[in-house]
Amino acid sequence: MKKKILLTGANGFVGIQILKNLLLKDVELTVIIRSQSVKKFKKSKKIKKIIESSDMFSESIEWWKSKCKGIDIVIHSAWYVKPPNYQSSEKNLDCLKGTLKMAEGCIKAGVKKFVGVGSCAEYDYSQGLMSIDTILNPTSLYAKSKVSTFLTLSNWFKGSSITFCWCRLFYLYGEGEHPSRLYPSIIKNLSLNQQVPLTEGSQVRDFLNVKEAGLMIADIALSFKDGAINICSGKPITIREFAEKIANKFGRIHLLKFGELDSNQFDPPYIVGKK
16 A cells, blocks of 8 residues: 655755655655645646645644644655744744644644654764764754754654654755855856855865755655664765865866855864764
8 A cells, every 4th residue: 555645845955855756656645835836736646635834834733633634654844944044043933833733733643654854953063973872962043943843752752653753964965955055156156157265165064965865865754764864975075175076077176266255163173974
């Protein structure tokens, strides 16, 4: 029998990649999206059901219970992540409260598995290499809200029949990324044969193409895995090396201007995930 999956955030940077991978699998798919996105999703005949909500985080427990009835797996990738101020936005608290109502609805509806999406920002960055056992020490409101969600759901789901997975994203890049971020801004400038002002680029990061992340999360949802999982490459690379790899594809490495921007003194020197 086909697994019945409900996906939130299907129109987002990560969510759309999860969706693309789920559409390749033999599942029955329901998506919850904002009204203005309905036309886009109706084009896909593989989506069984489209549920509209102007603000899913304001929906009630009973609303979620009704929408999740008969659903086997919920993949919750929706969250407020609009640059540049999402890290400090109070909308994170709305996402936290809304997610908890969703989780209660899932429990009441008899959902079998809940897959949430977290962030490497939940970890204590001073640790450098981060496994799922690394101490949690969130500093931004965004990260604190993610940690609060993870800890609360871990506790709630222990007392239910729901299997709980929490996918912590590291430095994703690629298709659909906000133009203000590093990868698309480098691509844009190089495409226009313009200089790319950068810091010295000595910071070490764990970059992963968002397409790979979408595949990993879709596979996790359909597996027997549970608990926290790092969605990462596990491969350290400096920002300088990352930028140079992109520039080499254009043959325009000379346009990278390292040291033109000041480094953020609070920027951690090393953030790499351990699979």
